[in-house]
Amino acid sequence: MNENARAAVDAQPCAHGTLRHERTCPACSREASVTLGYGDVYGALRSWESFDCRHCGMKWESDDSGFLQPEPRARMLAAYGTWTVRMGRAQSAFNAVKVLRNALGLELMEAYALLKHESGIVLTGTSQECAWLKGLLEKAGERPVMNLVTLA
Ligand SMILES: [Zn+2]
Secondary structure, three states: OOHHHHHHHOOOOOOOOEEEEEOOOOOOOOOEEEEEEEEEEEEEEEEEEEOOOOOOOOOEEEEEEOEEEEHHHHHHHHHOEEEEEEEOOOOHHHHHHHHHHHHHHOHHHHHHHHHHHHHEEEEEEHHHHHHHHHHHHHHOOOOOOOEEEEEE
């Protein structure tokens, strides 16, 4: 089993949208816990991590913006499933395309193609990513629907 697969198996979901896993403390070499949070913060997708060693008291926190890196993202998908955001007919294709472009970093034509795709699915990802994009689209007057596709 490689490290990523092991992390996915060991990760325990705790509060909604967060994950906790054990990691060796770099200071005392004993077992410490790392909690990873992810989600919408005032319209921006953000992640944050806090390290806490109950043995030596070492702590740190860090945060980042945008989509998670592949390894922690795989753990989120494993813990909370793969979700989709689906759009029906857009209330305003102009506004919806603007939201998709900004949120997903797409070119104009890519965003139009995504919106016009027959599946209606504009994002497949973690529950937090889908909730974030759904919120942005709702703010723009759209009525997207979020669905759980699969629990890994
Ligand atoms: Zn320690």
